[in-house]
Each structure stands twice: as C-alpha cells, then as structure tokens.
Amino acid sequence: MMLNVVRGLNAIAERPVPVAAVGAFAVSTSGLFVALSATSPGTASFFRCVFALPLLVPLAVAERRHRGAPTARQYGWAAAAGVLFAADALFWTQAIYEVGVGLSAVLVNTQVVMVPLLARLIDREPLSARFVALLPVVVLGTVLTGGVFESGVAGTAPIAGTIHSALAALCYSAFLFLLRRGGPHQPPVQSYVTIMGSAAAAALIGGALWGGVTLIPGWGPAGWLALTAICGQVLGWLLVALSSPLLRVEVSSALLLLTPVGALLLAAVVLGQVPSAWQAIGCVLILASAYWITARAPAT
Helix, strand or coil, rough: HHHHHHHHHHHHHHCCCHHHHHHHHHHHHHHHHHHHCCEEEHHHHHHHCCCCHHHHHHHHHHHHHHCCCCCCHHHHHHHHHHHHHHHHHHHHHHHHHCHHHHHHHHHHHHHHHHHHHHHHHHHHHCHHHHHHHHHHHHHHHHHHHCCCCCCCCCCCEEEEEEEEHHHHHHHHHHHHHHHHHHHCCCCCHHHHHHHHHHHHHHHHHHHHHCCCCCCCHHHHHHHHHHHHHHHHHHHHHHHHHHHHHHHHHHHHHHHHHHHHHHHHHHHHHHCCEEEEEEEHHHHHHHHHHHHHCCCCCCCC
16 A cells, blocks of 8 residues: 555656645645744754654655665765754744744745855856856845844844844755755655654754753644644655656756745734835845746756
8 A cells, every 4th residue: 555655656746846836835834833833943843853754654665665775875865964954943943933934934945045055165066147146136135034124023033033044044955965965866755764763863962952852742732743744744845855856956946935935925824924024025035036046047
C-alpha cells in the first residue's frame, strides 16, 4: 500500500507546476499554526519535525524498496541540511512573535538572493547583471519591511524580528544550497526523513539553550504543531521536493514565492496582522525583485 502511495506521489509530480504551487501554499500555513501554538521556538521547531516522522517513515521504507537507499554522501548532506533547517526554524519562530507571520515569511524569502550569493562565494558561479542591479532594491525592501524608519508598525519588536528573519534566511539559504549537494538522483523521501531526524535533534539541543523546550506542551499547542507538521513539513515540503527537480531552478524559486504571499493573507485574515503602508511597500519590493530575479532569469 505504501509503495502505491509513493508511486502516486511520483505520478502527481508529473505535473510539477501545480504540484509545486500546492506545496508552497501548504508551507505558508506553518507560520499561522506555529503562532497559534504560542510555544517557544525550541518547542515549535522540535515538534514540527518529530510529528512529521511517523507519516514520513512508512513512505521512506516503501521508497527504499522501490528505489534503493541513498549513498553515504547523500545521507551526510541531508543530515547537515537538517541542522541548518533547525537553525532556520528557531530563528524564524522567534521572528514570528516579533514581526508577525506574514512579514517574517516575506523577510525569510530573501533566500532567493542569498542562495546565488552562496553559489558565487563557494562555487564561483557568475551573478547576472539583473541580480546585481536588484540587490539594493531587496535590501531597501528588507529595511522598510522591518519598520526601521517608522513607529507604530505591525509586530511587537520589528527591528529584532527583522534581524532574526535575516538570520533565518541565511540558514534557510544554506539549507537549500546543501540540498543541491545531495545530487539530483537522491531518493527524496528518505533524504527528507534524514533531514527531519537531524533537525529534530538539533532543535532539541538548540532550543534547550534558547528559551527551553517543553516536552509536554499540552493538547492545544500539540494540536497546532501537529497541523504544522502535516501541512507544512509533510504535505508542503514533500510536494516541493517531488516537483522541484522537474522544474528549472528559476521556475521552482518563483513558485516558492507563493509561500510568503499565502502567509501574508492568512496573517491578515486570521490574526489581524496587517502591515503598515511602508511595510507593505517593502514586501512588494522584496517579492517583485525576487520574482524578477528568478522567473525572468535568462535561460542557461
């Protein structure tokens, strides 16, 4: 039965664009559910990974029978990526409480800029003239979104939230960069299970050092974190992982922009977290620049 599920997921991924879009929107619910759980960054980061594992492990076992196991190298890159994912989750959860669900998602989306910079620094990949020209626009959008130049903005601590979001974006960018190191032929579900297991361990250790980890959060918070795991970690990222290898990198990056858009809408409708006028302008600058950098990138 599990094998049929894996084959079904692979069949769905034959239409990668709508699958990636659904995955991106599913990921956008994570910030809302984490905010509703009202748990510490360590607690939220740990349980969103732990709750995902029982759903992912049977799929990974079926995939192993069908496609074989990842190589030791792929396991290593996945484990390292999991540590970075935990760091991203810790910083981002803190930012959710400081700058809001929608704005933190937009700020973390600056990974569209950071990943090419990492590729330039490490792999010496060239940067396009469009990327270099739009980099100051992204920086300006980040500053405006953080509310540095105004008072009475959305969020309890917008400047601190911007800093934590930027750190989350850096960790997220390194996470995405390491995923490429695993190679295009790695079994995606097994690698993802390794990422979640590594991330859970790192979140437990990191969370214990930063605000603590509540191992018995209660039924209400646990329910919201279970929804985070189901919608964001399992449905969302699994669909993204299955569809992204079938798309050009600039197309998959552009589709991931649906995540901050969905988060902004959910935050405004459910939580009443409406950004100020300048913050809204900053969001538009970031999203428009990111879209132009990715979806309008020249073909290689």
